[in-house]
Amino acid sequence: MLNNVLEWVEDRTGAVSGVKHFLYEEIPGSSGWHQVLGSVAMFCFLVQIVTGILLGLNYAPTTPDAHTSLRFILTELTGGRLMRGLHHWGAAMMIVVVVLHMVQTFLWGSYKKPREATWMLGVVLLLLTLGFGLTGYLLPWDNRAYWGTVVTTQITAKAPLAGPYILHLMGSDDGQIGVQTFARFYSAHVLLLPPLMMLLIGLHVFLVRRHGVAPAPVETTPTKKFFPGQVFKDTVAIFIMFSILFALAALVRVPLGKIADPTDSTYIPRPEWYFLFLFQLLKFFEGPLEIIGSMVLPGVAVGLLFATPFLDRGAAVKLRQRTFAFGIVFLAGIGWGGLTLAAMRSTPHKEPWQSYTAEEAAAVGSFRLAQCWQCHGVIPGDNKAGPNLADIAVHEERDALVAHFKKNAANSGLKDIQLRQLAAFMRKLDDESVVGIATAPIPVVSGAQLYMKINCGVCHNINGAGGKSGPPLNGVAKRRERAWLETHFLDPQKLSPGTIMPPYNFDHTEMANMVAYMETLKD
Amino acid sequence: MVEEKIEQRRGFLVGSITAMMGAITAALGIPALGYLLVPAREKKRQSWIEAADLTKLNVNQPEQIIFQRVRRDGWKLVTEKAAAWVVKTGEKEVVAFSPVCTHLGCAVSWNAGDKAFVCPCHTSSFSTEGKVLGGPAPRSLDRFDVRVDGIKVMLGEVKQSAEG
Numbered sequence: 172m173l174n175n176v177l178e179w180v181e182d183r184t185g186a187v188s189g190v191k192h193f194l195y196e197e198i199p200g201s202s203g204w205h206q207v208l209g210s211v212a213m214f215c216f217l218v219q220i221v222t223g224i225l226l227g228l229n230y231a232p233t234t235p236d237a238h239t240s241l242r243f244i245l246t247e248l249t250g251g252r253l254m255r256g257l258h259h260w261g262a263a264m265m266i267v268v269v270v271l272h273m274v275q276t277f278l279w280g281s282y283k284k285p286r287e288a289t290w291m292l293g294v295v296l297l298l299l300t301l302g303f304g305l306t307g308y309l310l311p312w313d314n315r316a317y318w319g320t321v322v323t324t325q326i327t328a329k330a331p332l333a334g335p336y337i338l339h340l341m342g343s344d345d346g347q348i349g350v351q352t353f354a355r356f357y358s359a360h361v362l363l364l365p366p367l368m369m370l371l372i373g374l375h376v377f378l379v380r381r382h383g384v385a386p387a388p389v390e391t392t393p394t395k396k397f398f399p400g401q402v403f404k405d406t407v408a409i410f411i412m413f414s415i416l417f418a419l420a421a422l423v424r425v426p427l428g429k430i431a432d433p434t435d436s437t438y439i440p441r442p443e444w445y446f447l448f449l450f451q452l453l454k455f456f457e458g459p460l461e462i463i464g465s466m467v468l469p470g471v472a473v474g475l476l477f478a479t480p481f482l483d484r485g486a487a488v489k490l491r492q493r494t495f496a497f498g499i500v501f502l503a504g505i506g507w508g509g510l511t512l513a514a515m516r517s518t519p520h521k522e523p524w525q526s527y528t529a530e531e532a533a534a535v536g537s538f539r540l541a542q543c544w545q546c547h548g549v550i551p552g553d554n555k556a557g558p559n560l561a562d563i564a565v566h567e568e569r570d571a572l573v574a575h576f577k578k579n580a581a582n583s584g585l586k587d588i589q590l591r592q593l594a595a596f597m598r599k600l601d602d603e604s605v606v607g608i609a610t611a612p613i614p615v616v617s618g619a620q621l622y623m624k625i626n627c628g629v630c631h632n633i634n635g636a637g638g639k640s641g642p643p644l645n646g647v648a649k650r651r652e653r654a655w656l657e658t659h660f661l662d663p664q665k666l667s668p669g670t671i672m673p674p675y676n677f678d679h680t681e682m683a684n685m686v687a688y689m690e691t692l693k694d
Numbered sequence: 695m696v697e698e699k700i701e702q703r704r705g706f707l708v709g710s711i712t713a714m715m716g717a718i719t720a721a722l723g724i725p726a727l728g729y730l731l732v733p734a735r736e737k738k739r740q741s742w743i744e745a746a747d748l749t750k751l752n753v754n755q756p757e758q759i760i761f762q763r764v765r766r767d768g769w770k771l772v773t774e775k776a777a778a779w780v781v782k783t784g785e786k787e788v789v790a791f792s793p794v795c796t797h798l799g800c801a802v803s804w805n806a807g808d809k810a811f812v813c814p815c816h817t818s819s820f821s822t823e824g825k826v827l828g829g830p831a832p833r834s835l836d837r838f839d840v841r842v843d844g845i846k847v848m849l850g851e852v853k854q855s856a857e858g
Contacts, residue, residue, distance in 0.1 A: 218722070225726055231769065243769030249732035250725035257722075399707040410714040417721055566736060566766075 200392030256420030618688025
């Protein structure tokens with residue numbers, strides 16, 4: 172029966188002999204583990220297609236619904252976090268594998284005649300992979316996505332002559348990014364790049380087949396068949412890659428931050444790790460020289476990659492004799508690693524609670540006082556009787572939440588206003604801010620509670636919330652010493668004559684907490 | 695002997711390839727099925743909406759009521775208009791039917807002449823109790839949960855009617 176079907180398919184389409192031809196291709200006897208990376212890269216792309224489509228089924232590609240719908244995927248859907256994790260880490264994995272594939276081809280000299288076109292297509296595929304990363308970065312529409320993309324668009328805007336046109340193409344005429352930029356990045360990510368990528372992967376594979384798998388300079392063993400020996404090696408490599416990817420997706424959470432806020436001046440934009448080296452490179456070129464870092468050097472690098480097969484036209488030699496190639500890879504690795512490391516070191520670390528407004532920091536105090544943690548975990552995996560706040564989004568209305576607090580923490584001693592503020596805080600929680608509930612230091616929280624109690628926020632502003640008649644307190648830790656702060660609280664006139672700030676006669680603990688809070692306001 | 699070894703090795707390789715590809719497919723496929731088929735976690739909550747004034751209803755005379763409700767639509771909360779056919783059945787008793795025909799979802803309306811709810815699509819008709827009088831409809835009209843609070847008629851969620 173099966174044989175009859177196969178015969179029919181073969182007779183009418185030739186598919187069976189086609190697959191056989193593909194599987195039983197002759198490959199050099201020297202083929203082996205070093206040649207598995209192309210298959211792994213292709214498999215990475217397949218995982219991106221599958222997870223991308225799954226995410227797309229529940230994703231609204233407009234601002235600000237993009238953020239809301241992704242949050243829905245993460246907090247409401249079974250396996251939503253896993254799918255997003257696979258797509259996010261899959262992108263990183265794909266870039267790693269594509270680069271490794273290229274390094275292998277380079278070291279072995281497999282780009283040499285007649286495989287120049289295969290190599291150049293490979294360079295295009297690397298650029299497309301980076302294009303996927305660049306356009307996909309904006310799609311969660313959180314602060315990280317927004318500010319990262321602002322920097323990207325601004326860099327391209329500086330291109331000589333073409334700058335304004337590129338910026339216009341990216342839908343960002345006034346330097347701001349909004350619905351148009353978003354629509355274009357999204358379209359590029361799901362409409363333009365995937366078919367282009369598939370087409371070029373097809374061509375790339377076609378060329379590999381046309382010229383055959385690159386042999387060693389001297390083949391000592393007879394040729395063999397692609398299947399099953401080499402397919403087995405490819406599959407093992409794919410399996411190892413997928414296991415690492417799956418573990419990353421399941422164990423390392425990719426936080427969805429606060430929804431993109433163009434007015435948030437406290438956010439420190441950073442690109443994704445694989446672009447950090449470029450980001451760092453820009454720091455070395457000041458003023459008019461910047462173009463060297465943003466355009467010239469990357470342009471030269473890509474140009475050199477394309478030209479590699481024509482610059483090195485020598486006959487194929489053994490791997491051990493390719494010291495020059497090893498040297499180049501080594502130097503490139505050092506350069507990339509050094510720049511990336513420097514960029515990571517220069518990224519100021521900000522604890523999630525350092526972005527809290529005073530009201531939010533004080534709400535953490537209420538959360539602890541009411542012992543909400545008895546039932547609710549705030550860290551992924553810390554599951555208790557009630558829903559884990561790190562896994563869900565709180566949709567309940569404010570009044571319903573206050574009623575919930577009164578019922579379940581009747582003896583907390585919290586006032587209604589504090590309960591309402593706690594409710595407001597719960598409704599605003601995101602993957603990043605929720606962590607602060609567990610990590611905000613006790614003196615800081617106590618200081619913030621005192622700050623709220625005596626209404627400092629009427630005049631002063633912290634992280635965007637509060638009045639404007641007094642000096643904003645972000646950065647006060649850099650401007651003032653501890654002793655100055657203490658004296659100023661007790662007797663403001665002594666240090667700032669004429670100020671309208673009233674004196675505060677804090678007791679020892681109050682002063683310690685308040686000053687501890689002020690000292691965390693570094694920027 | 696040598697050929698047997700080669701055959702064994704080939705069997706091992708093909709078996710391993712199948713097993714590894716199967717494991718990957720399962721690791722992707724099973725969560726994907728959960729992602730696609732398990733309903734969203736957010737639970738529906740009963741919220742009562744004041745929809746009608748009891749004193750303005752006449753006994754056994756269906757009245758179409760249009761009211762505003764907030765519905766969770768995937769990742770969005772939407773405020774939308776909704777309709778119900780409300781029938782006062784006693785001094786303090788009211789039933790409210792969903793206007794959705796149980797056949798294929800067209801909107802039914804009250805035909806005073808025939809004393810029946812009639813569907814414009816495939817001529818299903820329903821009595822004032824919501825029972826099927828004719829046409830292809832498989833079951834009675836669905837009913838809203840109803841609470842009468844003084845003179846206020848409050849509507850809750852729609853409950854699916856029993857078969858037949």
